Amino acid sequence: MNRKEVSELIGFSADTLRYYERIGVIPPVKRDKNGYRYYRLLDIDWLFLVKCLKDAGLSMEALIEFTKLNQLGENEPAQKAILQEQLVDLERKFAEMKRTRKLLRHKIDTFEDHTAKMDVDHVEELWKMSKFQIPKQE
Known part of the structure; x- marks a missing residue:
């Protein structure tokens, strides 16, 4: 899916999508042969999760940490702890x-x-x- 389609689907502007990728809120997005971002289902799912967490009040720092932990692939307890803290705060x-x-x-x-x-x-x-x-x- 291209950036415009993802923007309409998730509700983030194109600038926000680029910014979130640059600061590490979302993992790097694959690019097609022309260098345009191509969002896979996994990327869209991640963006939806980020939107929900952001809407629930998770800080940008926590979102970045959550993404870094996910990319490392071996810190599931730490990721889960971030989600649990957010759930307690939301409750x-x-x-x-x-x-x-x-x-x-x-x-x-x-x-x-x-x-x-x-x-x-x-x-x-x-x-x-x-x-x-x-x-x-x-």
Whole structure:
């Protein structure tokens, strides 16, 4: 597949594809006889993984490290550790988002009550409500 097709499929611009290859976020891409990049299914799969990891918040440094480990071929535990760390971070962020969503739903559902009682004597004390409490850090 050529660069334009891959750009449309994955959602990275041509400049981003070249940049990611240059800095090591993706392994070097094969070239055809004219020197044009030719993306194989393995390359496309890797780009899809990179996009998902990037969208999930994995840093560029971690993406580069992940790619280097993959190219070495003997560091599967280290690669797996990077993915596990990202999963833990993503789970934490997801829990925070769920808590915030509950809070927003509560505020919307009870909006009229709040605006009618907007004074110092009628504070909800949201931080004390169990459904909104921030989990303790371990």
